[in-house]
Amino acid sequence: MSGAHTVASARRPGHGSRSAGGRRRAAAGEVGWWQPPTRRRGATVQDTARADGTGRRRAAPGRIGALVNRLRPGGGGSQHRRPATPEERRAQRLRLVRRTALAGLAAVLLGPLLAFGLGWVFFSVPSPTDAVTNQVALVSYSDGSRLTRLVPEEGNRIAVAIEDVPPHVRDAVLAAEDRTFYSNPGFDLTGILRAVWNQVQGGSGGGSTITQQYVKNALVGDEYSLWRKYKEVVLAVKISQERTKDEILGDYLNAIYFGRGAYGIQSASQAYFGKPVQLLDPSEGALLAGLIQSPSRWDPARNPDRAVERWNFVLDGMVAQGWLDPAERAAVQFPATIEPRRAAAGVPADANGHVVTAVTAELDALGITSEDLAQEGLRITTTIDPERQQQAVEAAQAALEGQPDDLRSAMVAIDPQTGGILAYYGGDNGLGLDYARVQRLAGSTFKPFVVLAGLQQDPPVGLGETFDGEEVPGLRNAEGADCDRCDLKQAMTVSNNVVFNTLAKQVGPEAVAAAARAAGITAPLDDPNEGIALGNKEVSALELASAYATIAGGGVWHQPHLVSEVVTADGRVLFSAAGAGGITEGERRFPERVARNVVESMLEVAEQDGLSLPGGRPVAAKTGTVQSRFDGDNNDAWMAGFTPSLSTSVWIGTDMNSPIRTASGEPISGKTLPGEVWRTFMGQALDEAPVETFPPYRPIGEAASDAPPGVDPEATPTPTPTPEPVVTPTEEPPPPAPEAPQESGAPQPERPREDDSLLFGTGGGAPQETRTPPSTQDCSVTPCG
DSSP, X not given: OHHHHHHHHXXXXXXSOBOTTSOBOOOTTSOOTTSOOOOOTTOOHHHHOEEOTTSOEEOOSSHHHHHHHHHSTTOOGGGGOOOOOHHHHHHHHHHHHHHHHHHHHHHHHHHHHHHHHHHHHHOOOOOHHHHHHTTSOEEEOTTSOEEEESSOTTOSBOOOOGGGSOHHXXXXXXXXXXXXXXXXXXXXXXXXXXXXXXXXXXXXXXXXXXXXXXXXXXXXXXXXXXXXXXXXXXXXXXXXXXXXHHHHHHHHHHHOBOXXXXXXXXXXXXXXXXXXXXXXXXXXXXXXXXXXXXXXXXXXXXXHHHHHHHHHHHHHHHHHTTSSOHHHHHHOOOOOOOOOOOOOTTOOSSTHHHHHHHHHHHHHXXXXXXXXXXXXXXXXXXXXXXXXXXXXXXHHHHHHTTSOTTEEEXXXXXXXXXXXXXXXXXXXXXXXXXXXXXXXXXXXXXXXXXXXXXXXXSSOOOTTOEEEOSOBTTBOOOTTOOOSEEEHHHHHHHTOHHHHHHHHHHHOHHHHHHHHHHHTOOSOOOSOOGGGGGTOSEEOHHHHHHHHHHHHTTTEEOOOBSEEEEEOTTSOEEEETTSTTOGGGOEEOSOHHHHHHHHHHHTTHHHHTTOXXXXXXXXXXXXXXXXXXXXXXXXXXXEEEEETTEEEEEEEEXXXXXXXXXXXXXXXXXXXXXXXXXXXXXXXXXXXXXXXOOOOOOOXXXXXXXXXXXXXXXXXXXXXXXXOOOOOOXXXXXXOXXXXXOOTTOOXXXXXXXXXXXXXOOSOOOOOOOOOOOOOOOTTTSOOO
8 A cells, every 4th residue: 555655646746845834845856836847758648747736737748738738728838839850840841742742643643534534424425417517617697597507407428337338448548547546445645645735835736536536526626725635535435435446437437528518438439439439449549538637638629739649648558557459559540530519518599699609709718718617617607687688689589570581680788887798689590690790881880980080180170160061973971961061960960971081081091990999899990991981891789889888988998798707616716807907997098078079979860860769868879871782772780879878789781791671672771670679679778777968068179069950050159168278379370261172182281270189179179171072982882871
């Protein structure tokens, strides 16, 4: 007992001898109340814990004890924390590094597995039909409604069983695209790593197996991204697990695009050789296999040298793989192919076919190839307004109904503020000739360009300048267009040929041609003479609508266009007309004031010809009639005109450039059938639009008079235009010299200059020049209005 008591007493806190004052002295080896606790070498936590006088245990020293002391109310134990030794700090760092490395390794190993598992669950395996359907391009109207598919849903595709594809044709495809097809897991790890590396470096590309190519076509999109590669790999492995290699190859051969509008090996065989795939020999199979990578590049009809180079590559690959005997390789010759046929898949046979054909031509000009159309799943938005397109078609068809079968018509309507084509009619046969782009003699629709040229002369020829308008030998006016003297606006209103022939000679035919080009006429207009004023140069309905739109737009030319936006199926924008630097921004070709003066000259034409628009809507217009070599007949008839928001031109003629007459035998002129089509369309197209007015008219040169057509403007007071600052001449110009008879072609006296500026004159025209009769012109050959 005494021994046990002694041990227990030794373990009680405070056990030891007392001093004389009643305090206990610390026993040997114990910690006094005035000393900080220390831990003996080799002592445990239990050994170092001590109880205080209240019976509570004091936490042992060290990290755990220090933590407990800090957390104990009233405790402050931080003064008892021992600093970590260098060895302990090094151990802590090593533990942190090990844990971070383990976490990173787990992420590297488990992350891809998790991503792969999610892709396996959520990505569905595509069918060959999906692969073809998702590649086709969709063309829509401006409101997003569908116009057509450039390739129908089934595509130009004829499915064929893999057993029906000769082995040498299959071998050729493998030699060209994937020589390890039957041994690889469906993806090429080296190619994928190369693609990732290229992506990191900002490049593109990376190898793809046949399985990956099939998946890519099914997914749609050729965007070089890690996301696409990820989907490719997941689906490639999934397909490889669900289908045999022969099934995958068969699906691939039935879905891949070979060019010439052909999807699948069977359609390709017909497109290039005019026979079924079962009859292809090794040489022909090698040519088709070589096309897969880039049909437009390797098509022998387009690049024969490259086609031969690719053909040799495929055959040599077959020999290298042991799939073709070297002797047979040496004996084969490059195969002959049939001529490519026009791919009309998806092009409507009705009037809208011309819209679609024009769209594809525009895409090609933008650098968007037929392969992009066939494989990128493009979503093409056009500028065509579906309602106005229907109105244009119906107006043209209604005018020609019951008329002679040889009559043809075209109409184009353009937004002057953007250049967007809102309606496009090139005839009812969408697979035939597009009459909207056929160039024909313009007739008097060219007269506004003569005014445009005159206004830009130095000094300018204002609308108020008067001219002799009586017929002369070899040049006559249309019925009712004569005038003894008339100013330019009057001459435009009645379409006086003599006046404009004189003006064209005065300003120079080249100046007229330059003015027409500036407005938007793209026809050559080579070697012009004064007959250009009467339209002896050919233009198309599209060009004329565009040029008039430039005048309507205040002298700002916009590229006429049908394509508004092109987006791939995976969301990449290939083209946007309204984007930064887009073609809708326009280009100033001549000053707004000049354009407004040209408009002023055309404002009374529609009313004069009985073609006014409903509600008194202001409209600038001009008719044109091209006379035939047969007296009393016409070959072409035009009507073109615009408001500030819509410019429309209409043409009627024949394929043979023969006389045009109505069913009742009446000659067709610009104000008859073309005028009816134009007025019907414009009235409907603008029915719900607010009435727009043109900007205020500020004359350049001498202002136009208010005298009606046929009344001598010099005998009628001309109202003074709104006063504007003018530079007062320091000297009065000399009075005009009296007219004297002169021979045709005699030198003209120099015309006195005005003090008005070239483009911004404010009235006060120069004295009338001495005139010479216009040159003799045979109206049986040259159009007279």
